[in-house]
Amino acid sequence: MRETTDQPLSGIRVLDLCRVVSGPFATMQLGDLGADIVKIEDPRHGDESRRYGPPIIGSESAYFLSVNRNKRSCTIDLKSEAGRDTVLALAEAADVVVENFRPGTLDKWGLGYDALKVRNGRLIQCSISGFGRSGPDADRPGYDLILQGESGVMDITGDADGPPMKVGTSIADLTTGLYAAQAVLAALRLRDRTGEGSRVDVSMLDAMASLLTFNAGMYFATGESPRRRGNVHPTISPYEPFPVADGWINVGVANDKFWALFCDALEQPDLKTDPRFDTAPKRAAGRAALVQILTPIFATRSREDWLSRLSAVGIPCGAIKTVGEVCEAPQLIERGMVQSVEHPTVGPVRFVARAIRFDDMAPAPSTAPPTLGQHTYEVLADWLGWDADRIERSAAGGAFGQRE
Incomplete structure:
Protein backbone atom coordinates (compact mmCIF):
# COMPACT_ATOMS: atom_id res chain seq x y z
CA MET A 1 0.00 0.00 0.00
CA LEU A 212 -18.92 29.43 -21.80
CA THR A 213 -18.41 32.39 -19.41
CA PHE A 214 -18.08 35.52 -21.59
CA ASN A 215 -19.58 33.75 -24.60
CA ALA A 216 -22.75 33.10 -22.62
CA GLY A 217 -22.52 36.66 -21.31
CA MET A 218 -22.47 37.97 -24.87
CA TYR A 219 -25.60 35.97 -25.69
CA PHE A 220 -27.42 37.12 -22.55
CA ALA A 221 -26.51 40.73 -23.37
CA THR A 222 -27.46 40.69 -27.06
CA GLY A 223 -29.71 37.69 -27.68
CA GLU A 224 -27.30 36.54 -30.40
CA SER A 225 -25.08 33.46 -30.19
CA PRO A 226 -21.36 34.14 -30.70
CA ARG A 227 -19.96 32.52 -33.81
CA ARG A 228 -16.71 30.73 -34.49
CA ARG A 229 -13.75 33.08 -34.60
CA GLY A 230 -10.91 30.63 -35.14
CA ASN A 231 -7.89 31.97 -33.25
CA VAL A 232 -9.19 35.52 -33.19
CA HIS A 233 -10.04 37.35 -29.97
CA PRO A 234 -13.23 39.43 -30.19
CA THR A 235 -11.76 42.57 -28.60
CA ILE A 236 -7.93 42.33 -28.72
CA SER A 237 -5.56 42.39 -31.71
CA PRO A 238 -2.98 41.14 -32.35
CA TYR A 239 -3.84 38.30 -30.01
CA GLU A 240 -3.38 35.16 -32.07
CA PRO A 241 -0.86 32.78 -33.67
CA PHE A 242 1.47 33.74 -36.50
CA PRO A 243 3.54 31.49 -38.74
CA VAL A 244 7.27 32.12 -38.47
CA ALA A 245 10.20 30.77 -40.47
CA ASP A 246 10.29 27.42 -38.65
CA GLY A 247 6.93 27.00 -36.89
CA TRP A 248 4.31 29.07 -35.09
CA ILE A 249 4.18 31.51 -32.19
CA ASN A 250 1.40 33.17 -30.19
CA VAL A 251 1.45 36.89 -29.55
CA GLY A 252 -0.73 38.80 -27.10
CA VAL A 253 -0.65 42.59 -27.49
CA ALA A 254 -3.38 43.40 -24.98
CA ASN A 255 -3.01 47.19 -24.55
CA ASP A 256 -1.49 50.33 -26.04
CA LYS A 257 1.67 50.11 -23.95
CA PHE A 258 2.39 46.66 -25.34
CA TRP A 259 1.59 47.91 -28.85
CA ALA A 260 4.38 50.48 -28.74
CA LEU A 261 6.87 47.93 -27.42
CA PHE A 262 5.68 45.39 -29.99
CA CYS A 263 6.29 47.77 -32.89
CA ASP A 264 9.78 48.52 -31.58
CA ALA A 265 10.59 44.79 -31.38
CA LEU A 266 9.38 44.37 -34.97
CA GLU A 267 11.48 47.37 -36.04
CA GLN A 268 8.35 49.00 -37.45
CA PRO A 269 8.29 52.51 -35.94
CA ASP A 270 5.79 53.80 -38.53
CA LEU A 271 3.30 51.13 -37.52
CA LYS A 272 3.31 52.46 -33.96
CA THR A 273 1.65 55.72 -34.99
CA ASP A 274 -0.37 54.43 -37.94
CA PRO A 275 -3.82 56.02 -37.40
CA ARG A 276 -5.51 52.74 -38.32
CA PHE A 277 -3.94 50.93 -35.36
CA ASP A 278 -2.86 53.46 -32.73
CA THR A 279 -5.52 52.45 -30.18
CA ALA A 280 -6.74 49.06 -29.02
CA PRO A 281 -10.30 49.47 -30.41
CA LYS A 282 -8.90 50.47 -33.82
CA ARG A 283 -6.63 47.42 -33.87
CA ALA A 284 -9.57 45.15 -33.03
CA ALA A 285 -11.72 46.71 -35.74
CA GLY A 286 -8.89 46.66 -38.28
CA ARG A 287 -7.61 43.20 -37.44
CA ALA A 288 -7.74 41.82 -41.01
CA ALA A 289 -5.58 44.64 -42.40
CA LEU A 290 -3.19 44.41 -39.46
CA VAL A 291 -2.68 40.68 -39.91
CA GLN A 292 -1.87 41.19 -43.59
CA ILE A 293 0.91 43.55 -42.54
CA LEU A 294 2.28 41.41 -39.70
CA THR A 295 2.24 37.99 -41.39
CA PRO A 296 5.12 38.58 -43.86
CA ILE A 297 7.14 40.30 -41.14
CA PHE A 298 6.90 37.29 -38.82
CA ALA A 299 7.85 34.95 -41.67
CA THR A 300 11.34 36.49 -41.85
CA ARG A 301 12.70 35.08 -38.57
CA SER A 302 12.76 31.84 -36.59
CA ARG A 303 10.58 30.99 -33.63
CA GLU A 304 13.37 31.38 -31.10
CA ASP A 305 14.49 34.67 -32.65
CA TRP A 306 11.03 36.19 -32.38
CA LEU A 307 10.43 34.88 -28.87
CA SER A 308 13.75 36.33 -27.75
CA ARG A 309 13.04 39.72 -29.32
CA LEU A 310 9.50 39.99 -27.99
CA SER A 311 10.32 38.67 -24.53
CA ALA A 312 13.19 41.11 -24.19
CA VAL A 313 10.72 44.02 -24.17
CA GLY A 314 8.06 42.24 -22.12
CA ILE A 315 5.58 41.28 -24.84
CA PRO A 316 3.47 38.23 -23.86
CA CYS A 317 4.39 35.56 -26.37
CA GLY A 318 5.05 31.86 -26.62
CA ALA A 319 5.80 28.99 -28.93
CA ILE A 320 3.07 26.71 -30.20
CA LYS A 321 4.68 23.48 -29.09
CA THR A 322 4.09 19.88 -29.99
CA VAL A 323 3.02 17.49 -27.24
CA GLY A 324 6.50 16.00 -27.37
CA GLU A 325 8.12 19.40 -26.82
CA VAL A 326 5.87 20.00 -23.81
CA CYS A 327 6.64 16.60 -22.29
CA GLU A 328 10.37 17.34 -22.56
CA ALA A 329 10.14 21.02 -21.60
CA PRO A 330 12.86 22.12 -19.13
CA GLN A 331 10.31 24.25 -17.25
CA LEU A 332 8.12 21.23 -16.45
CA ILE A 333 11.03 18.93 -15.78
CA GLU A 334 12.70 21.42 -13.43
Whole structure:
Protein backbone atom coordinates (compact mmCIF):
# COMPACT_ATOMS: atom_id res chain seq x y z
CA MET A 1 0.00 0.00 0.00
CA ARG A 2 1.20 3.52 -0.87
CA GLU A 3 2.52 5.60 2.02
CA THR A 4 0.83 9.03 2.05
CA THR A 5 0.68 9.99 5.73
CA ASP A 6 1.96 13.51 5.09
CA GLN A 7 -0.42 14.31 2.22
CA PRO A 8 -3.60 16.47 2.41
CA LEU A 9 -6.03 13.56 1.89
CA SER A 10 -4.12 10.99 3.91
CA GLY A 11 -6.55 8.58 5.57
CA ILE A 12 -9.44 9.25 3.15
CA ARG A 13 -10.76 6.09 1.51
CA VAL A 14 -12.33 6.40 -1.93
CA LEU A 15 -14.27 3.59 -3.59
CA ASP A 16 -13.92 4.17 -7.32
CA LEU A 17 -16.73 2.70 -9.44
CA CYS A 18 -15.69 4.62 -12.57
CA ARG A 19 -14.61 3.78 -16.08
CA VAL A 20 -13.01 5.49 -19.07
CA VAL A 21 -12.00 9.14 -18.36
CA SER A 22 -14.21 11.56 -16.39
CA GLY A 23 -14.49 9.48 -13.21
CA PRO A 24 -10.99 7.98 -13.33
CA PHE A 25 -9.51 11.47 -13.84
CA ALA A 26 -11.45 12.70 -10.80
CA THR A 27 -10.28 9.86 -8.57
CA MET A 28 -6.71 10.22 -9.83
CA GLN A 29 -6.78 13.84 -8.61
CA LEU A 30 -7.83 12.60 -5.17
CA GLY A 31 -5.19 9.86 -5.24
CA ASP A 32 -2.52 12.38 -6.18
CA LEU A 33 -3.48 14.27 -3.00
CA GLY A 34 -2.99 11.18 -0.86
CA ALA A 35 -6.38 9.45 -0.73
CA ASP A 36 -6.49 5.65 -0.85
CA ILE A 37 -8.27 4.89 -4.14
CA VAL A 38 -9.74 1.41 -4.61
CA LYS A 39 -10.83 0.93 -8.21
CA ILE A 40 -13.56 -1.67 -8.76
CA GLU A 41 -13.33 -3.32 -12.17
CA ASP A 42 -15.32 -5.93 -14.03
CA PRO A 43 -13.39 -9.22 -13.75
CA ARG A 44 -13.98 -10.16 -17.38
CA HIS A 45 -12.48 -7.12 -19.11
CA GLY A 46 -11.82 -4.42 -16.53
CA ASP A 47 -12.19 -0.75 -17.32
CA GLU A 48 -12.91 -0.58 -21.05
CA SER A 49 -10.21 2.05 -21.50
CA ARG A 50 -7.64 -0.72 -20.88
CA ARG A 51 -8.34 -1.66 -24.50
CA TYR A 52 -8.32 1.84 -26.02
CA GLY A 53 -5.48 1.90 -28.49
CA PRO A 54 -3.14 2.22 -30.17
CA PRO A 55 -0.77 2.52 -28.56
CA ILE A 56 -0.94 -0.60 -26.43
CA ILE A 57 2.18 -1.09 -24.32
CA GLY A 58 2.51 -4.76 -23.47
CA SER A 59 -0.99 -5.58 -22.26
CA GLU A 60 -1.93 -2.03 -21.19
CA SER A 61 -3.18 0.94 -23.19
CA ALA A 62 -1.43 4.28 -22.88
CA TYR A 63 -4.94 5.73 -22.49
CA PHE A 64 -5.64 3.74 -19.32
CA LEU A 65 -2.18 4.36 -17.92
CA SER A 66 -2.65 8.13 -18.25
CA VAL A 67 -5.54 8.46 -15.77
CA ASN A 68 -5.17 5.59 -13.28
CA ARG A 69 -2.00 6.07 -11.25
CA ASN A 70 -2.12 5.94 -7.44
CA LYS A 71 -4.97 3.41 -7.35
CA ARG A 72 -5.49 -0.18 -6.29
CA SER A 73 -7.53 -2.47 -8.56
CA CYS A 74 -10.13 -4.97 -7.30
CA THR A 75 -12.01 -7.23 -9.68
CA ILE A 76 -15.56 -7.62 -8.37
CA ASP A 77 -18.58 -8.86 -10.31
CA LEU A 78 -21.36 -6.32 -9.64
CA LYS A 79 -23.84 -8.60 -11.38
CA SER A 80 -23.42 -11.31 -8.74
CA GLU A 81 -25.01 -11.19 -5.30
CA ALA A 82 -21.71 -11.98 -3.61
CA GLY A 83 -20.01 -9.22 -5.58
CA ARG A 84 -22.66 -6.67 -4.65
CA ASP A 85 -22.39 -7.70 -1.00
CA THR A 86 -18.65 -7.14 -1.18
CA VAL A 87 -19.10 -3.66 -2.64
CA LEU A 88 -21.63 -2.83 0.08
CA ALA A 89 -19.08 -3.87 2.69
CA LEU A 90 -16.39 -1.74 1.04
CA ALA A 91 -18.77 1.24 0.88
CA GLU A 92 -19.39 0.85 4.59
CA ALA A 93 -15.65 1.23 5.16
CA ALA A 94 -15.23 4.11 2.68
CA ASP A 95 -15.38 7.87 3.04
CA VAL A 96 -16.28 8.53 -0.58
CA VAL A 97 -17.82 6.65 -3.50
CA VAL A 98 -17.32 8.06 -7.01
CA GLU A 99 -19.28 6.54 -9.89
CA ASN A 100 -20.08 7.41 -13.50
CA PHE A 101 -22.73 4.86 -14.45
CA ARG A 102 -25.82 6.06 -16.26
CA PRO A 103 -28.32 7.42 -13.68
CA GLY A 104 -30.36 4.62 -12.11
CA THR A 105 -27.97 1.78 -12.94
CA LEU A 106 -26.57 1.35 -9.43
CA ASP A 107 -30.07 1.62 -7.95
CA LYS A 108 -31.13 -1.38 -10.05
CA TRP A 109 -28.26 -3.37 -8.55
CA GLY A 110 -29.07 -2.33 -4.99
CA LEU A 111 -25.95 -0.15 -4.83
CA GLY A 112 -27.49 3.30 -5.11
CA TYR A 113 -26.92 6.07 -2.61
CA ASP A 114 -30.06 5.29 -0.60
CA ALA A 115 -28.83 1.73 -0.03
CA LEU A 116 -25.29 2.83 0.80
CA LYS A 117 -26.16 5.60 3.27
CA VAL A 118 -28.19 3.16 5.37
CA ARG A 119 -24.94 1.34 6.07
CA ASN A 120 -22.72 4.43 6.24
CA GLY A 121 -24.32 7.74 7.17
CA ARG A 122 -21.01 9.58 6.73
CA LEU A 123 -20.54 8.38 3.16
CA ILE A 124 -20.15 10.92 0.36
CA GLN A 125 -21.25 9.75 -3.08
CA CYS A 126 -20.22 11.69 -6.17
CA SER A 127 -22.26 10.71 -9.22
CA ILE A 128 -20.93 11.77 -12.62
CA SER A 129 -23.17 11.57 -15.67
CA GLY A 130 -23.57 13.11 -19.08
CA PHE A 131 -26.66 15.22 -18.42
CA GLY A 132 -27.29 14.97 -14.67
CA ARG A 133 -29.72 13.03 -12.51
CA SER A 134 -32.71 15.24 -13.35
CA GLY A 135 -34.21 16.97 -16.38
CA PRO A 136 -35.53 15.68 -19.71
CA ASP A 137 -32.12 14.41 -20.86
CA ALA A 138 -31.17 12.59 -17.64
CA ASP A 139 -31.33 9.13 -19.25
CA ARG A 140 -29.14 9.99 -22.23
CA PRO A 141 -25.64 8.46 -22.38
CA GLY A 142 -22.83 10.98 -22.39
CA TYR A 143 -19.47 10.82 -24.12
CA ASP A 144 -16.93 13.60 -24.46
CA LEU A 145 -17.62 14.34 -28.13
CA ILE A 146 -21.38 14.42 -27.58
CA LEU A 147 -21.07 16.87 -24.70
CA GLN A 148 -18.61 19.11 -26.54
CA GLY A 149 -21.37 19.55 -29.10
CA GLU A 150 -24.33 19.76 -26.72
CA SER A 151 -22.57 22.40 -24.58
CA GLY A 152 -21.98 24.87 -27.41
CA VAL A 153 -18.21 24.60 -27.15
CA MET A 154 -17.83 22.98 -30.58
CA ASP A 155 -19.98 25.67 -32.18
CA ILE A 156 -17.54 28.40 -31.10
CA THR A 157 -14.41 26.36 -31.90
CA GLY A 158 -12.82 26.27 -35.35
CA ASP A 159 -12.35 28.62 -38.28
CA ALA A 160 -15.06 31.18 -38.94
CA ASP A 161 -15.89 29.61 -42.30
CA GLY A 162 -15.18 26.03 -41.29
CA PRO A 163 -17.17 23.29 -39.54
CA PRO A 164 -17.61 23.00 -35.77
CA MET A 165 -14.43 21.63 -34.20
CA LYS A 166 -13.81 19.59 -31.08
CA VAL A 167 -11.10 20.60 -28.65
CA GLY A 168 -7.89 18.60 -29.13
CA THR A 169 -8.15 16.89 -25.73
CA SER A 170 -11.09 15.25 -23.93
CA ILE A 171 -12.09 18.58 -22.46
CA ALA A 172 -15.60 17.54 -21.37
CA ASP A 173 -14.34 14.46 -19.53
CA LEU A 174 -11.42 16.26 -17.94
CA THR A 175 -13.32 19.37 -16.88
CA THR A 176 -16.02 17.20 -15.34
CA GLY A 177 -13.37 15.18 -13.52
CA LEU A 178 -11.86 18.33 -12.05
CA TYR A 179 -15.29 19.55 -10.92
CA ALA A 180 -16.01 16.15 -9.39
CA ALA A 181 -12.77 16.19 -7.41
CA GLN A 182 -13.57 19.73 -6.23
CA ALA A 183 -17.07 18.60 -5.23
CA VAL A 184 -15.69 15.73 -3.16
CA LEU A 185 -13.35 18.08 -1.32
CA ALA A 186 -16.24 20.45 -0.58
CA ALA A 187 -18.41 17.54 0.60
CA LEU A 188 -15.65 16.34 2.92
CA ARG A 189 -15.45 19.84 4.40
CA LEU A 190 -19.24 19.88 4.84
CA ARG A 191 -19.05 16.52 6.60
CA ASP A 192 -16.48 17.96 8.97
CA ARG A 193 -19.12 20.51 10.04
CA THR A 194 -22.24 18.34 10.06
CA GLY A 195 -20.92 14.83 10.69
CA GLU A 196 -23.11 13.58 7.85
CA GLY A 197 -22.41 12.43 4.32
CA SER A 198 -24.10 13.73 1.18
CA ARG A 199 -24.66 13.01 -2.48
CA VAL A 200 -23.09 15.19 -5.16
CA ASP A 201 -24.41 15.34 -8.73
CA VAL A 202 -21.85 16.39 -11.39
CA SER A 203 -23.07 16.64 -14.97
CA MET A 204 -20.78 16.85 -18.00
CA LEU A 205 -23.24 19.24 -19.64
CA ASP A 206 -23.29 21.50 -16.58
CA ALA A 207 -19.49 21.44 -16.39
CA MET A 208 -19.02 22.33 -20.04
CA ALA A 209 -21.75 24.99 -20.06
CA SER A 210 -19.98 26.68 -17.15
CA LEU A 211 -16.95 27.20 -19.42
CA LEU A 212 -18.92 29.43 -21.80
CA THR A 213 -18.41 32.39 -19.41
CA PHE A 214 -18.08 35.52 -21.59
CA ASN A 215 -19.58 33.75 -24.60
CA ALA A 216 -22.75 33.10 -22.62
CA GLY A 217 -22.52 36.66 -21.31
CA MET A 218 -22.47 37.97 -24.87
CA TYR A 219 -25.60 35.97 -25.69
CA PHE A 220 -27.42 37.12 -22.55
CA ALA A 221 -26.51 40.73 -23.37
CA THR A 222 -27.46 40.69 -27.06
CA GLY A 223 -29.71 37.69 -27.68
CA GLU A 224 -27.30 36.54 -30.40
CA SER A 225 -25.08 33.46 -30.19
CA PRO A 226 -21.36 34.14 -30.70
CA ARG A 227 -19.96 32.52 -33.81
CA ARG A 228 -16.71 30.73 -34.49
CA ARG A 229 -13.75 33.08 -34.60
CA GLY A 230 -10.91 30.63 -35.14
CA ASN A 231 -7.89 31.97 -33.25
CA VAL A 232 -9.19 35.52 -33.19
CA HIS A 233 -10.04 37.35 -29.97
CA PRO A 234 -13.23 39.43 -30.19
CA THR A 235 -11.76 42.57 -28.60
CA ILE A 236 -7.93 42.33 -28.72
CA SER A 237 -5.56 42.39 -31.71
CA PRO A 238 -2.98 41.14 -32.35
CA TYR A 239 -3.84 38.30 -30.01
CA GLU A 240 -3.38 35.16 -32.07
CA PRO A 241 -0.86 32.78 -33.67
CA PHE A 242 1.47 33.74 -36.50
CA PRO A 243 3.54 31.49 -38.74
CA VAL A 244 7.27 32.12 -38.47
CA ALA A 245 10.20 30.77 -40.47
CA ASP A 246 10.29 27.42 -38.65
CA GLY A 247 6.93 27.00 -36.89
CA TRP A 248 4.31 29.07 -35.09
CA ILE A 249 4.18 31.51 -32.19
CA ASN A 250 1.40 33.17 -30.19
CA VAL A 251 1.45 36.89 -29.55
CA GLY A 252 -0.73 38.80 -27.10
CA VAL A 253 -0.65 42.59 -27.49
CA ALA A 254 -3.38 43.40 -24.98
CA ASN A 255 -3.01 47.19 -24.55
CA ASP A 256 -1.49 50.33 -26.04
CA LYS A 257 1.67 50.11 -23.95
CA PHE A 258 2.39 46.66 -25.34
CA TRP A 259 1.59 47.91 -28.85
CA ALA A 260 4.38 50.48 -28.74
CA LEU A 261 6.87 47.93 -27.42
CA PHE A 262 5.68 45.39 -29.99
CA CYS A 263 6.29 47.77 -32.89
CA ASP A 264 9.78 48.52 -31.58
CA ALA A 265 10.59 44.79 -31.38
CA LEU A 266 9.38 44.37 -34.97
CA GLU A 267 11.48 47.37 -36.04
CA GLN A 268 8.35 49.00 -37.45
CA PRO A 269 8.29 52.51 -35.94
CA ASP A 270 5.79 53.80 -38.53
CA LEU A 271 3.30 51.13 -37.52
CA LYS A 272 3.31 52.46 -33.96
CA THR A 273 1.65 55.72 -34.99
CA ASP A 274 -0.37 54.43 -37.94
CA PRO A 275 -3.82 56.02 -37.40
CA ARG A 276 -5.51 52.74 -38.32
CA PHE A 277 -3.94 50.93 -35.36
CA ASP A 278 -2.86 53.46 -32.73
CA THR A 279 -5.52 52.45 -30.18
CA ALA A 280 -6.74 49.06 -29.02
CA PRO A 281 -10.30 49.47 -30.41
CA LYS A 282 -8.90 50.47 -33.82
CA ARG A 283 -6.63 47.42 -33.87
CA ALA A 284 -9.57 45.15 -33.03
CA ALA A 285 -11.72 46.71 -35.74
CA GLY A 286 -8.89 46.66 -38.28
CA ARG A 287 -7.61 43.20 -37.44
CA ALA A 288 -7.74 41.82 -41.01
CA ALA A 289 -5.58 44.64 -42.40
CA LEU A 290 -3.19 44.41 -39.46
CA VAL A 291 -2.68 40.68 -39.91
CA GLN A 292 -1.87 41.19 -43.59
CA ILE A 293 0.91 43.55 -42.54
CA LEU A 294 2.28 41.41 -39.70
CA THR A 295 2.24 37.99 -41.39
CA PRO A 296 5.12 38.58 -43.86
CA ILE A 297 7.14 40.30 -41.14
CA PHE A 298 6.90 37.29 -38.82
CA ALA A 299 7.85 34.95 -41.67
CA THR A 300 11.34 36.49 -41.85
CA ARG A 301 12.70 35.08 -38.57
CA SER A 302 12.76 31.84 -36.59
CA ARG A 303 10.58 30.99 -33.63
CA GLU A 304 13.37 31.38 -31.10
CA ASP A 305 14.49 34.67 -32.65
CA TRP A 306 11.03 36.19 -32.38
CA LEU A 307 10.43 34.88 -28.87
CA SER A 308 13.75 36.33 -27.75
CA ARG A 309 13.04 39.72 -29.32
CA LEU A 310 9.50 39.99 -27.99
CA SER A 311 10.32 38.67 -24.53
CA ALA A 312 13.19 41.11 -24.19
CA VAL A 313 10.72 44.02 -24.17
CA GLY A 314 8.06 42.24 -22.12
CA ILE A 315 5.58 41.28 -24.84
CA PRO A 316 3.47 38.23 -23.86
CA CYS A 317 4.39 35.56 -26.37
CA GLY A 318 5.05 31.86 -26.62
CA ALA A 319 5.80 28.99 -28.93
CA ILE A 320 3.07 26.71 -30.20
CA LYS A 321 4.68 23.48 -29.09
CA THR A 322 4.09 19.88 -29.99
CA VAL A 323 3.02 17.49 -27.24
CA GLY A 324 6.50 16.00 -27.37
CA GLU A 325 8.12 19.40 -26.82
CA VAL A 326 5.87 20.00 -23.81
CA CYS A 327 6.64 16.60 -22.29
CA GLU A 328 10.37 17.34 -22.56
CA ALA A 329 10.14 21.02 -21.60
CA PRO A 330 12.86 22.12 -19.13
CA GLN A 331 10.31 24.25 -17.25
CA LEU A 332 8.12 21.23 -16.45
CA ILE A 333 11.03 18.93 -15.78
CA GLU A 334 12.70 21.42 -13.43
CA ARG A 335 9.42 21.68 -11.46
CA GLY A 336 9.11 17.90 -11.20
CA MET A 337 6.02 17.77 -13.39
CA VAL A 338 7.32 14.93 -15.55
CA GLN A 339 7.76 11.80 -13.45
CA SER A 340 8.17 8.07 -13.92
CA VAL A 341 6.98 4.95 -12.11
CA GLU A 342 7.80 1.29 -12.63
CA HIS A 343 4.83 -0.73 -13.85
CA PRO A 344 4.81 -4.47 -13.05
CA THR A 345 4.34 -5.52 -16.68
CA VAL A 346 5.04 -2.44 -18.81
CA GLY A 347 8.22 -1.20 -17.17
CA PRO A 348 8.87 2.55 -16.71
CA VAL A 349 5.77 4.68 -17.27
CA ARG A 350 6.26 8.45 -17.60
CA PHE A 351 3.43 10.83 -16.75
CA VAL A 352 2.58 14.47 -16.11
CA ALA A 353 2.22 14.85 -12.35
CA ARG A 354 -0.37 16.69 -10.28
CA ALA A 355 -0.61 20.43 -10.88
CA ILE A 356 -1.20 21.44 -7.23
CA ARG A 357 1.69 22.47 -4.99
CA PHE A 358 1.77 22.88 -1.22
CA ASP A 359 4.53 24.83 0.52
CA ASP A 360 7.25 22.60 1.96
CA MET A 361 5.39 19.41 1.03
CA ALA A 362 6.77 17.20 -1.71
CA PRO A 363 4.22 15.00 -3.51
CA ALA A 364 4.16 11.44 -2.20
CA PRO A 365 5.84 8.94 -4.53
CA SER A 366 3.31 7.71 -7.06
CA THR A 367 2.35 4.13 -7.68
CA ALA A 368 1.89 2.76 -11.18
CA PRO A 369 -1.55 2.27 -12.69
CA PRO A 370 -2.65 -1.18 -11.48
CA THR A 371 -2.95 -4.34 -13.48
CA LEU A 372 -6.45 -5.81 -13.55
CA GLY A 373 -7.35 -7.15 -10.10
CA GLN A 374 -3.83 -6.67 -8.81
CA HIS A 375 -4.95 -5.71 -5.29
CA THR A 376 -8.24 -7.57 -4.79
CA TYR A 377 -7.22 -9.71 -1.84
CA GLU A 378 -4.98 -7.01 -0.39
CA VAL A 379 -7.81 -4.47 -0.25
CA LEU A 380 -10.33 -6.89 1.27
CA ALA A 381 -7.86 -7.67 4.02
CA ASP A 382 -6.90 -4.02 4.48
CA TRP A 383 -10.31 -2.32 4.38
CA LEU A 384 -12.52 -5.15 5.69
CA GLY A 385 -10.14 -7.23 7.79
CA TRP A 386 -11.11 -10.39 5.89
CA ASP A 387 -8.83 -13.36 6.28
CA ALA A 388 -7.99 -15.83 3.52
CA ASP A 389 -10.90 -18.14 4.37
CA ARG A 390 -13.43 -15.31 4.24
CA ILE A 391 -12.06 -14.10 0.93
CA GLU A 392 -12.16 -17.60 -0.53
CA ARG A 393 -15.81 -18.00 0.50
CA SER A 394 -16.65 -14.83 -1.41
CA ALA A 395 -14.66 -16.07 -4.38
CA ALA A 396 -16.56 -19.37 -4.30
CA GLY A 397 -19.81 -17.38 -4.30
CA GLY A 398 -18.82 -15.65 -7.54
CA ALA A 399 -17.88 -12.28 -6.05
CA PHE A 400 -14.80 -11.98 -8.22
CA GLY A 401 -16.22 -13.59 -11.36
CA GLN A 402 -14.24 -15.31 -14.07
CA ARG A 403 -11.86 -13.39 -16.30
CA GLU A 404 -11.95 -14.04 -20.00
